[in-house]
Amino acid sequence: MPPVVTMGADGRRTGRRPATSAAELEHLALQIFAERGFEETTVDDIARAAGIGRRTFFRYFASKNDVPWGDFDGQLEVMRASLASAAAGEPTVAVLRRAILDFNTYPPAEGAWLRRRMTLILRTPALQAHSTLRYASWRGVIAEFVARRVGQPADALTPQAVAAAHLGVAVTAYEQWLREEGTDLVAILDEALGLLATGFAAF
Amino acid sequence: MPPVVTMGADGRRTGRRPATSAAELEHLALQIFAERGFEETTVDDIARAAGIGRRTFFRYFASKNDVPWGDFDGQLEVMRASLASAAAGEPTVAVLRRAILDFNTYPPAEGAWLRRRMTLILRTPALQAHSTLRYASWRGVIAEFVARRVGQPADALTPQAVAAAHLGVAVTAYEQWLREEGTDLVAILDEALGLLATGFAAF
């Protein structure tokens, strides 16, 4: 069993200790990617730099493409909880907007890292492609929430469409944010999501 | 130079004739994918079935992932032209809606093939991921059109957001269509795009 999964909080542990951690490995890999480029960096390079075997690398990450995503699933859980705890009176789209903004609000210290991570993800074709699979979980969380609100199954057209549209617009906002150095991600996200709420009929 | 590219309409041709065509190869490959599954089919399998060398396969398709997409770029050109020729009086979002419906209107004879292709693309993780790269061109066409209409650069937030939202919703409609055998793709697309025009504020 991979060390990443076993990280669970057992009272005490037995057996050999993991040589490193996913977070540490991610940090190191991101640094190398930034220097040499994603495609130009082999898994061997990363493993060698981390002082572990190539085989071991794949126990920490299912694929090279998964490295930049960190604990995305954990983050998603937070968003799911945030959505679930919203007041029933608040309009669906407003809850959604707030949750997405929260989800993408990071402490200023992490801002630079976020920028690096997202630049990598959004500008590297292999990662752009791979990200689709991560986005699917994100959409799932949104769709489930909307489905509950409108009283439809989560796989119905409306919840799915709302989720897909929000995802598309959010990614667009990220791309816009990356385009200029000093801009405010949350503000751009808010503007973009505003477009969705109003609808495009005005155009 | 690959045979696919050289297909240009020169007066007369010299040199060895291509052993097959991209269309023929795609047809054959899709059949094998349907029988054995995408992941389970190797490029060697396809090449052998087509009676060509493995190396030759990669002259017809840049990757195994590109096989199911056929002449997507050609189709895109048609949509671009359709958008460009729209009356200036017609609202942007209406033009968009019509163009997308046209783009996805196929002769009934091709309906079964479309379903197979899209099932493959939308339900195979590797293809789901890869499709992102194709969708980028699609978004580009939409964004350019919207940009022209609203008098902004194509990479500005609004055109990009409109394009991304439309893409997300359109893909959702496709997924909905695949879910039930006898449904009408265009009708579902129309319904989904309608949601976008109105906006989600009502929810």
Place this chain on the structure above:
DNA sequence: TTCACTTTCGGCACCGAGTGCCATTAGTGT
């Protein structure tokens, strides 16, 4: 200390996608 047990490590061999290189083949026109 030694033994049993647990968990991670990491080497090895293997598969499949994709690429650069290049001789060969199958056409054309002179």
Place this chain on the structure above:
DNA sequence: ACACTAATGGCACTCGGTGCCGAAAGTGAA
């Protein structure tokens, strides 16, 4: 027969990813 052109396909290689399995490094108990 000869030059020219374009496609073919074999070969060798890189890289991501996986199954297998013995070795290493921890734990607690005898």
